[in-house]
Amino acid sequence: MRRLGYRVLVTGVAGFIGSHLAERLVASGFEVVGLDNFSSGLMENLSSVKNSKNFSLFKGDILNDGDLSKAKDVDAIFHLAAQSSVPKSTEDPCRDFEINVRGTINMLEHARREDVKAFIFASSSTVYGEAKILPTPEDHPLQPISNYGASKAAGEAYCSSYCSLYGIGAVSLRYYNIFGPRCRRGVMFDLMQKLRKDKERLxxxxxxxxxxxxxxxxxxxxxxxxxxxxxxLKGEAFNVGSGGSCTVRNLVSLLLGELGLDRKVKIAYTGGVSWPGDVQRTQADITKLRGLGFVPKVNLETGIKFFVDWYKKGYGLR
Ligand SMILES: NC(=O)c1ccc[n+]([C@@H]2O[C@H](COP(=O)([O-])OP(=O)(O)OC[C@H]3O[C@@H](n4cnc5c(N)ncnc54)[C@H](O)[C@@H]3O)[C@@H](O)[C@H]2O)c1
Structure with missing residues (x-):
């Protein structure tokens, strides 16, 4: 990381991934400037870094240039701030566009003004839509089936054009389903919330x-x-996934097993598609990432255990 310099900006720092990234960067000796408007992010996510001398937080909006002007003299930008819900992008496509597309251009413009060398964009596997090839390589066509996926594909396209036109070292990371402590969205969190209310029927x-x-x-x-x-950082994309896959049925069984509730809970599947725009099958081809030396270290079972431990502490499921 030393090739990036020492002062980095993380947008969406109070969110799930942003807060973990900030923790790691601070622990590695970087000076982290965090920006978040707290629309979904939480101050408690930053409890381990907020008092560090190497961390400063600005409450602000990526759409507001006045707020961005506080985040000056940075060597790299990790752009994670987003409207990150597929259902919300279906309800309000214009708002999704505003935050995810215009917000991303705004951050790229900030990078251009500030002569930032590295721009890391949090994209998503949803850019592929229902992929025809599984595991899916990065050169698979992008055919998003959600407005959220479309907004991420547009953000990627701007990263590529800014790289080519202005020499900004940009890269798009196509995150798959990332999970763990502080993840308050998605299937695992949803199941835990339901089980907290009713342990007999799920x-x-x-x-x-x-x-x-x-x-x-x-x-x-x-x-x-x-x-x-x-x-x-040449305007290209990398899949960020495990390379494996698991059905929701299997996931439910792993989660219930971890909670010691298997066989005690009556499970009812609603059938159909979980929500409009939800991709039914994803699996990353991580050959490109492996080429850089990436090896996932935490398997699904262990990760679920860490997630359940965190949930129990914070939400009190017994
Ligand atoms: N978590 C995943 O599985 C996953 C998968 C694919 C892509 N991603 C992408 O990775 C990034 C981080 O995801 P996450 O799960 O941590 O999401 P998150 O919703 O927890 O974090 C997003 C953060 O951005 C902030 N934010 C939203 N709009 C903002 C604005 N206008 N100005 C400033 N801050 C704003 C929110 O308050 C929040 O803290 C997002 O771009 C998301 O789309 C996440």
């Missing part, structure tokens, strides 16, 4: 046959730093 969205690639948060942070450090 409603699961969809058929249970949805099959997805889950990557533990520490591995996602490893991958993020590995790509950044590699210097492969």
């Amino acid at each position: 409603e699961v969205l969809g058929t249970g046959g949805q099959e997805k690639d889950y990557l533990y948060i520490d591995d996602a942070v490893d991958a993020t730093l590995l790509v950044t450090e590699s210097g492969s």
